[in-house]
Amino acid sequence: MQPAAAVNTEELLALLSEITGNPRDGIRGDGLLTELPGWDSLAILEVMVRLDETYGVMLSPDSFEFCTRVDELIQSVMHEIGAARQ
Amino acid sequence: VNRAVLRAIEYYLPSNCVTNARLAETFGVRAMDLITRMTGVEERRVARDEECASDMAVEASRKLFDSGACTPGEIDFLLFCTESPDYFLPASACLIQHRLGLAKTTGAFDFNLGCSGFVYGLSLAKGLIETGQANRVLLLTGDTPSKFMDGEDRSVRPLFGDSATATLIEAESGPDPAIGPFVFGTDGSGAAHLCLEEGGFRYLSGKDEAGQPRSICQAGLKGRLDGPHVFDFAVRTVPPAIEELLRKSGAVAEEIDLFVFHQASKVILERLRNILGIPESKFCRDFSDCGNTIASSIPIALKRAWERGRIGAGTTALLAGFGVGYSWSATLVRWS
Numbered sequence: 286m287q288p289a290a291a292v293n294t295e296e297l298l299a300l301l302s303e304i305t306g307n308p309r310d311g312i313r314g315d316g317l318l319t320e321l322p323g324w325d326s327l328a329i330l331e332v333m334v335r336l337d338e339t340y341g342v343m344l345s346p347d348s349f350e351f352c353t354r355v356d357e358l359i360q361s362v363m364h365e366i367g368a369a370r371q
Numbered sequence: 372v373n374r375a376v377l378r379a380i381e382y383y384l385p386s387n388c389v390t391n392a393r394l395a396e397t398f399g400v401r402a403m404d405l406i407t408r409m410t411g412v413e414e415r416r417v418a419r420d421e422e423c424a425s426d427m428a429v430e431a432s433r434k435l436f437d438s439g440a441c442t443p444g445e446i447d448f449l450l451f452c453t454e455s456p457d458y459f460l461p462a463s464a465c466l467i468q469h470r471l472g473l474a475k476t477t478g479a480f481d482f483n484l485g486c487s488g489f490v491y492g493l494s495l496a497k498g499l500i501e502t503g504q505a506n507r508v509l510l511l512t513g514d515t516p517s518k519f520m521d522g523e524d525r526s527v528r529p530l531f532g533d534s535a536t537a538t539l540i541e542a543e544s545g546p547d548p549a550i551g552p553f554v555f556g557t558d559g560s561g562a563a564h565l566c567l568e569e570g571g572f573r574y575l576s577g578k579d580e581a582g583q584p585r586s587i588c589q590a591g592l593k594g595r596l597d598g599p600h601v602f603d604f605a606v607r608t609v610p611p612a613i614e615e616l617l618r619k620s621g622a623v624a625e626e627i628d629l630f631v632f633h634q635a636s637k638v639i640l641e642r643l644r645n646i647l648g649i650p651e652s653k654f655c656r657d658f659s660d661c662g663n664t665i666a667s668s669i670p671i672a673l674k675r676a677w678e679r680g681r682i683g684a685g686t687t688a689l690l691a692g693f694g695v696g697y698s699w700s701a702t703l704v705r706w707s
Contacts (some may be wrong), residue, residue: 330598334638343606346599 314356375500376549379440382430382536383418415532415591424513425463427535435537448505449479465696496540629688634658650651
């Protein structure tokens with residue numbers, strides 16, 4: 286297995302924007318995921334697949350369920366990817 | 372030679388006992404006298420409102436383990452015969468596997484039969500053991516007729532009682548069969564004489580004025596699928612199961628001509644193919660015109676592969692099913 290590639294917040298926000306169909310500047314860090322249009326289980330699945338393909342990290346669905354805000358999700362994903370790179 | 376032997380049996384009866392005297396309050400003393408003479412039943416046990424057949428089967432199983440017959444970790448197959456499953460899906464056997472703490476390598480499924488079911492279960496257990504697919508089979512039976520038989524029918528309600536059993540069938544060396552032979556019989560023309568129509572799919576929404584089934588679409592069912600969790604389950608579970616199958620069979624992946632997995636979804640199939648390093652030419656993906664057809668997806672994909680010449684003499688196919696339960700399975704099929 287290749288070590289996970291590095292990731293930054295901007296890339297993750299761009300990914301969220303692409304998958305949910307919201308403009309990048311319409312996604313606020315303190316915004317609630319439940320209020321983010323297009324954020325549903327299908328979007329979560331697509332994020333999981335894209336992170337796996339791009340960064341070689343398979344996140345547990347639970348990682349998403351514990352996050353209520355966009356910035357919490359970003360932090361969680363970066364943490365997981367960081368851990369996988371160790 | 373491995374033979375299947377019936378090693379131990381335990382059973383569970385709910386604590387709530389309903390006597391004939393109590394039923395006489397509903398049906399009358401004279402009627403109950405007649406019923407008692409006809410049925411020979413003096414009292415019966417009735418499960419609590421929230422107590423299901425699977426709950427009772429778990430209790431019976433715990434008694435079996437407590438008796439020292441075997442440990443939960445030694446069970447490698449669970450069969451649950453019931454006409455009162457917790458849900459349409461998943462199989463109650465999967466719920467019981469988890470509650471009993473049986474290994475995740477345990478095979479488990481329900482089968483729907485009534486009074487003939489235990490003998491059928493013995494046959495299944497014997498087949499599993501004597502073909503080397505299992506060493507210790509936990510055969511469970513359980514039903515709550517108090518919840519589904521007509522409570523106002525004096526010919527029905529006094530007769531039935533709720534219960535569950537747990538039987539251990541295990542492998543033992545020996546020259547002669549310890550279970551069997553078997554005789555089986557089926558006559559579906561008698562189906563209407565012992566029947567529960569409501570709750571199943573044909574009359575899920577009841578009947579219209581003409582006695583015809585109302586549209587099932589009117590039932591407002593809301594089956595759930597949590598895509599991320601199912602995806603996570605599939606990609607974490609199927610690859611090791613296939614590695615285990617190859618190890619057991621002594622085959623190597625290169626010898627497999629065709630991989631036919633449950634046609635779950637594009638992302639799951641693609642991820643599994645990547646993880647396992649299966650070449651596109653050996654991978655079966657054939658569901659775009661019919662969707663995920665659940666248990667039918669593997670045989671449909673196989674049939675189509677056969678028709679297209681991807682299967683012929685000498686072909687070895689690896690089949691893998693996975694999904695609701697969670698439950699998974701894999702095997703090799705060879706064409707000669």
